[in-house]
Amino acid sequence: MLTPEKSRMLELFLGQLPEKAAMRLAQAVEIDRLNGGRGLPHDLILGALRPALRDRHERTPTPLRLFCRPFEDLLVQATPREKQKGRIARSSVASVWRWLGQTLLPDAAATYCTEIKALILAGRSDDSIARASVFWTFAAKQIRDAIAGDRKGVRAELQSDLVLADAEEMALLLSIGKDVVAIQGLLVKPVPQLTEELLHGLRDIHDRISATAPEAAPYVACIAMNRIVHPWEALKLPQLITHQTQDTLISSTDMGLVGDLLFANIEMHGTMVRATRHPAFDADMLLGHLAQFVELSSNITREIDMRRDGKWGKRLLADRAAVAETMDRLMEHAPKEVAAMLPVQKSGSYGGGPKCADLSKHVDDEKVQRGLRYGRLVAGCAPYAAAGSFAASQKDAMDAISLHVRGYNEDIIREMRAPPGERHPAVERQFELAAELTALILSAEEAELLRRRGRAATAQAAA
Numbered sequence: 229m230l231t232p233e234k235s236r237m238l239e240l241f242l243g244q245l246p247e248k249a250a251m252r253l254a255q256a257v258e259i260d261r262l263n264g265g266r267g268l269p270h271d272l273i274l275g276a277l278r279p280a281l282r283d284r285h286e287r288t289p290t291p292l293r294l295f296c297r298p299f300e301d302l303l304v305q306a307t308p309r310e311k312q313k314g315r316i317a318r319s320s321v322a323s324v325w326r327w328l329g330q331t332l333l334p335d336a337a338a339t340y341c342t343e344i345k346a347l348i349l350a351g352r353s354d355d356s357i358a359r360a361s362v363f364w365t366f367a368a369k370q371i372r373d374a375i376a377g378d379r380k381g382v383r384a385e386l387q388s389d390l391v392l393a394d395a396e397e398m399a400l401l402l403s404i405g406k407d408v409v410a411i412q413g414l415l416v417k418p419v420p421q422l423t424e425e426l427l428h429g430l431r432d433i434h435d436r437i438s439a440t441a442p443e444a445a446p447y448v449a450c451i452a453m454n455r456i457v458h459p460w461e462a463l464k465l466p467q468l469i470t471h472q473t474q475d476t477l478i479s480s481t482d483m484g485l486v487g488d489l490l491f492a493n494i495e496m497h498g499t500m501v502r503a504t505r506h507p508a509f510d511a512d513m514l515l516g517h518l519a520q521f522v523e524l525s526s527n528i529t530r531e532i533d534m535r536r537d538g539k540w541g542k543r544l545l546a547d548r549a550a551v552a553e554t555m556d557r558l559m560e561h562a563p564k565e566v567a568a569m570l571p572v573q574k575s576g577s578y579g580g581g582p583k584c585a586d587l588s589k590h591v592d593d594e595k596v597q598r599g600l601r602y603g604r605l606v607a608g609c610a611p612y613a614a615a616g617s618f619a620a621s622q623k624d625a626m627d628a629i630s631l632h633v634r635g636y637n638e639d640i641i642r643e644m645r646a647p648p649g650e651r652h653p654a655v656e657r658q659f660e661l662a663a664e665l666t667a668l669i670l671s672a673e674e675a676e677l678l679r680r681r682g683r684a685a686t687a688q689a690a691a
Contacts, residue, residue, distance in 0.1 A: 569599025585639035
């Protein structure tokens with residue numbers, strides 16, 4: 229067994245491997261585990277490699293991975309407080325798998341694992357899917373019967389209402405496992421666009437499921453949503469099936485499930501934006517959530533007819549208003565925080581003139597970080613301001629900061645033309661910060677021009 233120190237060293241090394249090397253190593257480790265190998269710390273290695281493998285789909289099949297195949301597109305990393313239809317917490321998988329293997333159907337699960345391992349090691353991938361599909365159907369019935377017969381007992385076994393609800397949804401997807409595989413074959417990730425041909429293929433699968441398991445039919449759009457580059461395009465399927473384009477009519481049917489999931493995503497990103505507090509926040513993280521919020525909300529309104537008094541329309545209006553309020557507040561703080569990062573003083577007799585750069589002081593590192601953070605935010609949110617309903621405040625902040633930066637740049641260039649003195653180190657530091665801020669707020673070209681002017685001013689002072 230590795231010591232904790234050696235484990236950390238191994239994890240650090242594995243986490244730095246290139247993607248292709250990580251992929252080859254993961255496949256070798258998984259094959260070794262399937263063969264019953266005990267010489268390698270399989271879980272440690274695969275856990276360290278997971279970040280590099282997150283977006284890869286050519287993973288080595290395993291009994292558990294094949295078991296999850298019918299509901300893998302619904303898995304989410306976060307564990308929610310309450311069950312949301314159409315999403316299964318990844319953490320629930322281990323609990324359900326353990327329950328199946330140890331309590332509900334230990335013999336059948338053991339036989340399934342043995343046979344799947346043999347087929348995988350023999351390279352018979354198609355046969356392994358066929359064998360897994362038999363187990364899906366059997367496990368789905370056993371899970372449903374167990375919950376129907378003793379819900380409290382199953383809940384005690386799974387130790388959570390959330391895991392119990394996830395197990396029910398797993399069983400539903402397992403019962404249509406062959407159809408899910410057909411969807412996955414039709415929509416091979418990542419699908420750049422949901423074409424008419426793909427859409428009608430999904431319609432055929434939906435109709436087939438509706439005839440045998442109508443309660444599972446809405447999941448066709450949910451699975452599609454998670455396999456296409458633009459998830460809002462999945463709303464085309466409910467429109468095709470219901471022959472409706474208005475959100476009020478689609479949301480009132482079972483086909484509204486995919487819309488509910490999309491709006492849950494919008495609300496999640498909106499919540500993350502609203503959680504931002506002045507002055508400490510991660511600008512890049514905030515911009516990421518803002519971008520997702522705007523992209524989803526804007527494209528959904530283009531995809532379907534959204535009524536202001538509809539279920540989804542009301543949610544969207546409330547979310548947009550709350551996000552705009554948060555961004556307006558941040559934009560109000562931004563000019564002050566950016567101005568505070570570079571010291572200024574009153575000019576003229578007795579300080580009665582306008583403010584100008586104070587190059588006698590050293591900058592405050594905390595104020596610098598806050599100013600740069602706000603600078604990144606103001607510049608970075610420009611593409612989303614109009615759709616996010618805070619265009620006016622963003623423009624005001626940008627104009628105020630731009631005016632301050634241009635004036636400060638002129639002050640510091642003027643100072644750099646003077647002979648070097650005691651203030652020189654402070655001037656150099658403030659000049660670099662001014663250039664960095666110029667690149668953020670104005671442009672990289674203006675920042676480079678400022679640096680050239682700075683070099684010329686320094687040369688003039690030394691002459």
